[in-house]
Amino acid sequence: MPFPIWLHFLPDVPLEELRSAGVAITLTGQGSWHAGMLHRPQEEAVNMLDLANDHWLRNSPPSNKYAWVQLELPAVRLLSVAAMCRRITKLYTSPARGLPYAFRYQKTVFNVDGKILFGKSEHGLTCATFILAVLKSAGVDLLKLGEWPQRDDDMDRHRELLAMLQGDSNVSKAHIAEVAAEVNCVRYRPEEVVGAASSAQLPVSFLDAETAARQLTQAFALRAASSTP
């Protein structure tokens, strides 16, 4: 099976080919993924803006373990998405600021003043919902959020992530309690968000995002198999 044409593995397809803004994803473990926003000031190196952990927003070039997807938006919109990424970088990549990590997502956006505005009963973002929030803040609705189902295996993944937060002494007990109450919430998986970003027809339905995520997962598996001696 060939790779989907919208998924570009580094270093085979270099980021020089990125038009202003896109998304990137990598496998971090068995069935677990990490994703971030790619943005490039014209003629400069591409950086990935990603929520790596609670209050840890990074902005640095992605490693060659990542694959990337070009956002299929008009060029003038891509420039604004990249500018939004730079604005968020200025406001939140300082270690003292960062962004809180939490599961529930529906309406959180970066407000007009550049500050994060949490939706009702929302307390933070994941790596995947960070992408949704950045795009939403630039006027781009990536997913038909209302179509996402609750899935048992998402609850398991939330519990794993919660355990990681609980093991981090820098995370307040109050915040851990808030996140613990979100374990049952709907999860927008990184592979679905990144897969959806390949679509020119937005917002993307759950079925289309799920299909794209499956293609992405298969491509990573094939890539790993082909590089194993």
Place this chain on the structure above:
Amino acid sequence: MSRSRKLDAALDFVFDFVDELLLAGRFREVNRFLRGVPVEKLDPAILVGFLTITGPARMTLDAWPELIVRIKAQLRESMPPEELARVMVGLE
């Protein structure tokens, strides 16, 4: 400085300047600034940047309805209707 670098620098200026004013609650100055945007002299990417950064505050900015009318009229000059429709998704 190349055109693309100038575009990025101009977008950063728009985003930072408008953000800082809104953060400080200086809505009157933002309205005055938006009313004075010379839409006929700016690149379409900058015009879209204005709509992107001010869109979330459209309900609190008196100048916004007039701004979007002026920007759409200007964009219509530089792109076909189907492209304009695609560019405007989520900005109105």
